Amino acid sequence: MSLPSVLTLIADRKAGPLKPEAIDVARSLVKGKAPIVLSEGEAVDIPCPTPGPGAASAATIRATLAPYQVDTLLLKTRGRRKAVLVADMDSTIVTGETLDEMAAALGVGEQVAAITRASMNGEIDFETSIEQRVALLAGKSASVLEDVWQNVTLTDGAKELVQTMRKHNARTALVSGGFTWFTQRVAELCGFDENYGNILEITDGKMTGKLGGPVLGPDAKLTHLEALTTERGVQLRAALTTGDGANDIPMLASAGLGLAFHAKPNVKKVIGTQINFSGLRAHLFAQGYRAADFVTD
Structure with a gap:
């Protein structure tokens, strides 16, 4: 059964590939499962639970991953x-x-x-x-x-x-x-x-x-x-x-x-x-x- 939320990471292809370190940091922030590759070296989905009290906000996740030049979107799985x-x-x-x-x-x-x-x-x-x-x-x-x-x-x-x-x-x-x-x-x-x-x-x-x-x-x-x-x-x-x-x-x-x-x-x-x-x-x-x-x- 799929998790209710997903964190999608997207790298700028012109600036270089999506770094494994960025994926690891993101997984830690959202307590996410193994990444699903959408485009090798460019984009992954990280299935995760719905953020609860005290969880990292979308803004915090975005700011944390920004040094890697990675876009982050924390969205509901349903109706994507x-x-x-x-x-x-x-x-x-x-x-x-x-x-x-x-x-x-x-x-x-x-x-x-x-x-x-x-x-x-x-x-x-x-x-x-x-x-x-x-x-x-x-x-x-x-x-x-x-x-x-x-x-x-x-x-x-x-x-x-x-x-x-x-x-x-x-x-x-x-x-x-x-x-x-x-x-x-x-x-x-x-x-x-x-x-x-x-x-x-x-x-x-x-x-x-x-x-x-x-x-x-x-x-x-x-x-x-x-x-x-x-x-x-x-x-x-x-x-x-x-x-x-x-x-x-x-x-x-x-x-x-x-x-x-x-x-x-x-x-x-x-x-x-x-x-x-x-x-x-x-x-x-x-x-x-x-x-x-x-x-x-």
């Missing part, structure tokens, strides 16, 4: 595999911030990046920030969109995450505070079932400095999550969400498994399940998938 995936785009599924990159190419990079930082850190609300940033693009050529797209890079494991979950009948959605011009292309590249974002208004080949519809911000991200789970016929606990910024917090906090992915400090303060070292493959290991089960190109 999720039926819905909702992912942020910028700095999550793709490595950069598309709006910041557009602005840099157009000579307003510093102004836009400053607003982006303030928004992602929760210093100003998202709706205000996106309107201020888009206003700085007024009159600029929309050809910059294609230029930025040529340099967009997927985060390690993005395709594997989406396509593996889809193979196992999960509904997958890219929900971004960025622009639909990019979300449509990224969604197609990764294989997402659907995508949502803000509409950038363009007239006669130039950006007007306005959005073509209502702002898709944190509340809208949560609304999409709720709608997707309802359509899939499951509860929120059957959903996995991932993102890095303040506008992702509502959907991260509401899902059964919300992963703060290389997130901003204010996000880490409120979301305890975190991926700080490894790539998006960690989201599959968190669900108990083995690397041999991944769908790869």
